[in-house]
Amino acid sequence: SDESIPVVDVSNWDDPAVADSICEASRKYGFFQIINHGIPVEVLDEVQAAAHRFFEMPAAEKVKFKRDPTAPGTAKLGTSFSPSKEKVMEWKDYLSLQYFSEETAAADWPPICKNEALEYFKRAQVIIRRIYDVLLKGLNLKGFDKSKESLLMSWIAVNFNYYPSCPNPELTVGVGRHSDGSALTVLLQDDVGGLFVRAPDGESWIHVPPTRGALVINIGDILQLLSNGRYKSIEHKVVPNLRKTRVSIAIFVNPAAHQVVAPLPELLESTGEKPLYREIVFLDYFKYFFSKGHDGKATIDWAKI
Ligand code: AKG
Numbered sequence: 001s002d003e004s005i006p007v008v009d010v011s012n013w014d015d016p017a018v019a020d021s022i023c024e025a026s027r028k029y030g031f032f033q034i035i036n037h038g039i040p041v042e043v044l045d046e047v048q049a050a051a052h053r054f055f056e057m058p059a060a061e062k063v064k065f066k067r068d069p070t071a072p073g074t075a076k077l078g079t080s081f082s083p084s085k086e087k088v089m090e091w092k093d094y095l096s097l098q099y100f101s102e103e104t105a106a107a108d109w110p111p112i113c114k115n116e117a118l119e120y121f122k123r124a125q126v127i128i129r130r131i132y133d134v135l136l137k138g139l140n141l142k143g144f145d146k147s148k149e150s151l152l153m154s155w156i157a158v159n160f161n162y163y164p165s166c167p168n169p170e171l172t173v174g175v176g177r178h179s180d181g182s183a184l185t186v187l188l189q190d191d192v193g194g195l196f197v198r199a200p201d202g203e204s205w206i207h208v209p210p211t212r213g214a215l216v217i218n219i220g221d222i223l224q225l226l227s228n229g230r231y232k233s234i235e236h237k238v239v240p241n242l243r244k245t246r247v248s249i250a251i252f253v254n255p256a257a258h259q260v261v262a263p264l265p266e267l268l269e270s271t272g273e274k275p276l277y278r279e280i281v282f283l284d285y286f287k288y289f290f291s292k293g294h295d296g297k298a299t300i301d302w303a304k305i
Contacts, residue, residue: 184218
């Protein structure tokens with residue numbers, strides 16, 4: 001596709017043009033990149049280097065972190081997406097670092113990458129709150145505050161994705177077509193490339209070009225549901241690279257596990273719309289998401305009325 005994902009300069013969050021660009025991109029593409037967000041590029045480089053260090057450890061060391069993706073625990077090594085459910089595995093390994101508190105992270109995250117992941121995560125949180133504030137105001141609602149945390153920013157995972165170079169990229173996928181089950185995702189990619197987003201025409205794909213220092217932000221299924229379809233959770237996929245190993249770091253920002261999610265009542269009230277989605281406990285949505293392989297937008301269809 002000759003379309004591109006918008007790049008938004010967020011050096012001044014109070015500029016109404018910044019908010020407009022973010023909300024418009026979230027309605028049209030479900031994706032945007034941000035630059036000048038205030039996280040020093042060294043912090044981004046260090047967390048990338050930490051991810052490489054983790055995956056380049058001997059298998060015998062890494063395997064100590066292997067867990068079922070839906071089992072409790074704060075550091076889980078996995079491969080593909082949902083290996084016991086999907087028909088074909090994806091060309092990737094990942095380490096999922098669940099954040100419950102600074103103490104559990106400090107105790108359970110692998111020492112080889114813990115400090116860098118925590119530093120990056122702490123700084124990213126500031127940006128996540130800003131983006132939520134903009135997106136809520138873009139629905140003519142009150143901005144983001146503590147009362148919205150359980151709905152939007154409670155259960156958080158920092159995932160390191162590792163896509164080894166692949167001799168036959170055309171025969172496989174790094175990540176299959178899916179939209180995220182999160183409310184919001186913040187993605188740091190390296191300079192290899194390979195992330196593709198479904199274009200608004202529903203057919204072609206838009207490559208998200210690696211941009212040094214930028215963060216890719218995307219709307220997850222839960223925000224589509226809460227916004228009654230205004231903000232779009234768009235399908236994306238990763239194509240592995242013939243020569244280079246790629247690393248990406250995704251922060252999945254979710255509601256609390258037992259939070260009930262539904263189109264925001266204050267939004268329905270102000271617009272007079274009918275809800276397009278039913279009430280769902282987030283943990284049920286999460287389990288359903290992992291109960292099958294990646295297959296495009298099908299997860300959110302499950303919540304449609
Ligand atoms: C995911 O982890 O769900 C992704 O889509 C990863 C995207 C990427 O690696 O660029």
